[in-house]
Amino acid sequence: MKKGVLLVNLGSPDSPDPKDVKKYLGEFLMDERVIDVPLWARTLLVKGIILNTRPKASAAAYKKIWWENGSPLIVLSEQLQERVQESVDYPVALAMRYGSMTIKKGLQELVDKGVDDVFLIPLYPQFAMATTETILVLAEQIRQDHFPNITMNSLPAFYNNPDYIEVLSNSIARHLKDKDYEHLLFSYHGVPERHIRKSDITKSHCKIDGSCCATPSPAHEFCYRHQCLEVTRLVAEKLGFAPGTYSTSFQSRLGFDPWLQPYTDRTIERLGKEGIKNMAIVTPAFVSDCLETLEEIAMEGEEIFHEMGGKEFTTIPCLNADMPWVNLLSKWITNWATSKKETV
Known part of the structure; x- marks a missing residue:
């Protein structure tokens, strides 16, 4: 089996334009593990109230931090993916839980390279319903629906590693x-x-x-x-x-x-x-x-x-693409590839 890695972060609007922010917020807030209320109540809250009031303010906030080359979260995650790829012998793809860089696209990128054994790494140190769990549930659903021939293991929460x-x-x-x-x-x-x-x-x-x-x-x-x-x-x-x-x-x-x-x-x-x-x-x-x-x-x-x-x-900045963090992720990937265990 050919091994590969999928790094998954939260996501970002395609631009700080209110229309793109509204689209992104709609996908994010309609996730049942983010706003965990019945569908009718979530729809009323998100589509009836939040998406009619919040996108303009959120867009203004995004404009304050938007970089010339794009969303900081996306740019920094791409830098991390590139450096990890340089450090390991396995294909490394990047996806986002929300937005246009979908998990399906990330898995497809790996499959196109011949990968049929995926190590999924949610880029969250702590487990939460609205972060790690929603990634794992969606990734497994996509695997079953579109890539039934691949196997997939995931990195557990590493908060106390x-x-x-x-x-x-x-x-x-x-x-x-x-x-x-x-x-x-x-x-x-x-x-x-x-x-x-x-x-x-x-x-x-x-x-x-x-x-x-x-x-x-x-x-x-x-x-x-x-x-x-x-x-x-x-x-x-x-x-x-x-x-x-x-x-x-x-x-x-x-x-x-x-x-x-x-x-x-x-x-x-x-x-x-x-x-x-x-x-x-x-x-x-x-x-x-x-x-x-x-x-x-x-x-x-x-x-x-x-x-x-x-x-x-x-x-204090996040770890971003700092080399000690890159080296640690690379170590975990290598450990997984050589042992096929879900622990690090």
Whole structure:
């Protein structure tokens, strides 16, 4: 069997034009694992309300961060794919869960090169319904419908993989070198609290009560909140951070249902009010910089901090196409190819 690799990230509109943004948001928000309510309610909310109000504002946000050569997320993901391809002996394709760079196109690219054994790598360190799960479910559906003769294995969530923690920690340390910061905020993308409970395979452990994420349980294999908190804990331990000099928050909430807390914008506001003058922020739910990191954090977050009296706001880039990250992905691919195990 000929082996190949498919890297999958979130996706992006084709352009920052409101029409393209509306098309992209429609596909994204109509995903039943993103807005997990009955179809009639999701349709009413998305097509009846959101798509009539949000695309223009989202397009303006995309225009702020759009690069001359395209969407930062796409450009950075393509750089990652190219560097990984240079480092391994197997065809490496790139796809997006949403948008025109579809998973079907990515699989077709590999099949056209003779690949019939695919290693699917969702580019998310933590498992979540709205990220990893939706990729795996769609990819398997596409495999069954269009490529029944290929086999497919996937990389599990790697949030606590020691090599990943080392790469992430080294990147943070490098960008904080010579920075006189008082507090480091780990900001993760938010999800509704109900997603955590729906992903609880024990159906009883996840109470989001301040203790369940620290109590060992099989539920942690699919608990996004636990996995985020664990990344913070492991990095802080690796870098020797003193208690009180770092914290965790969640960004990008939507609607009125309770989402994971504390919220990033309110945390930044609180830190400024408490007299923190120099802070840094890192976004370990993303491996590639995108709208949520470049606009929501680096622009809006910094503005909030300055309004609260803060002075220095340091945004740490994602791993993007840094060579230590490329080398780690290449190592995992080689391990898979030689062992055919689903663990790394």
